[in-house]
Amino acid sequence: MSQEERKLRRKKKKKWRLILIGFVFIYLFFRSTPSLFAIRFKTILPEKKIIEDKIQTEAIVVKKENLYRADGEGKIEIVSNEGERVARGTKVAKLTLLNDTSTLNQELGELDRKIDMLAKAEKDKLFIYDNEQKDISGENTLIDQSLESLRKKRQELANQIYSNIMNYFSKEAGILSFKIDGYEEIYSFNHKEDYNYSDFKQVADKQKIVKDNNHVKAGEPIFKIIDNFEWYMIIKLENIKDISPYKEGDPILLTGDQIEGELKGYIEKVNREKNKGLILCKFNSDFHNYYDKRHMKVNIIKYKHEGFKIPTKSIVEKDGIKGVYIKDISGIIKYKPIEILKEEDKVTYIKYGDKNNNIEVKGSDTPIKTVTIFDEILLNTINIKEGMIIN
Secondary structure, eight states: OOHHHHHHHHHHHHHHHHHHHHHHHHHHHHHHHHHHHHHHTOEEOOEEEEEEEEEEEEEEEEOOEEEEEOSSSEEEEEOSOTTOEEOTTOEEEEEEEOSOOHHHHHHHHHHHHHHHHHHHHHHHHHHHHHHHOOOOHHHHHHHHHHHHHHHHHHHHHHHHHHHTEEEEEOSSOEEEEOEEOSOTTTSOGGGGGGOOGGGOOOOOOOOEEOOTTOEEOTTOEEEEEEOSSOEEEEEEESOGGGGTTOOTTOEEEEEOTTSSSOEEEEEEEEEEETTEEEEEEEEOSOGGGTTTOOEEEEEEEEEEEEEEEEEGGGEEEETTEEEEEEEOTTSBEEEEEOOEEEEOSSEEEEEOOSTTSEEOOTTOSSOEEOOOTTOEEESOOTTOOTTOBOO
16 A cells, blocks of 8 residues: 555545544434523522521529428438429428437427427416406417427427438428529528529539438438429520510510520519620420520520521512522523511512412502412522513
8 A cells, every 4th residue: 555545545544534423412402402401501499497586594493492401410212203383292202311300309499499488478468367357368379370380390390300210291282392402591582583694604413412311411412392384594685685676574585495485574674784694484384394494595586487498599679679580380580579587598588468468569559469389499690581481
């Protein structure tokens, strides 16, 4: 084969190679064209959401708690259950004392002193009656009842000292708890209205649970009875302006990780301290969920709305009105105005509108239909015009 023929053959191969590459390029271009259009006309449906305006803060639970302390050193035996609502006079615990009964003997001596004083008062009343013939029968009855009660209590105490066993009964009805956190007297129910922002301290978790057969010392708290009908929270505010719409007596709604669903209460008092503050809130329900809590992270819900969540990048402005382009069932692009509730970085929350999905629009005398749950919202708004038809 001559050199000329070889050159001609190479040129033919090169030509066919270029033709093949051209066909592949054209094939790939037509294959990608639908994808390019699909990306351009990508749509998304609006997502139903509950939109909240909330204040994230902290609260301390203030309860009407009556602490019961050990009258001596010994071993505790628990009779009633943690978290149970007990009636007045319910036996809660029994304390088996060690040898030291000095505290009880002191209490016995105090009872003897009271009995002597009442007995002397009774004699004095009788002496007056004999000399002046005055009607004091009612007063005598009260003295007799007090003496009888004290003598009965003295006898019980003397028997307990003798047997080295102290029985503990509830003096009031309420929720029984053996969880002692040490803040029962620091955040006292009796001083609930006096706390200010500066009194709100970080509450350390130092809760102690008194268990059956625990060894306790004299004066140590062993259980408490808590009133479950009336309880409070003091809620910290870093900026008092955050609750400017609220006033004393208004309802307040709280949520949070430690709150079951929503908790509704009422504002009893607002204490201001410069630009900060503390609000006292009263509650009268759901106490069983919070009886053993002290410090909580809470959200104050200022308002709640139902609305749609849509991508912020889909929003455009037309004639000074914000809205979105949607594709209807026929593939026709339409513009719908929106009313914004809340804006975040990449998402925006908009109103549903009324029952017919209409909203008030500036410059229009009649309400205009806004986005519905079935509208396909266009994500890419570049070169999009109302009335265009897309597949």
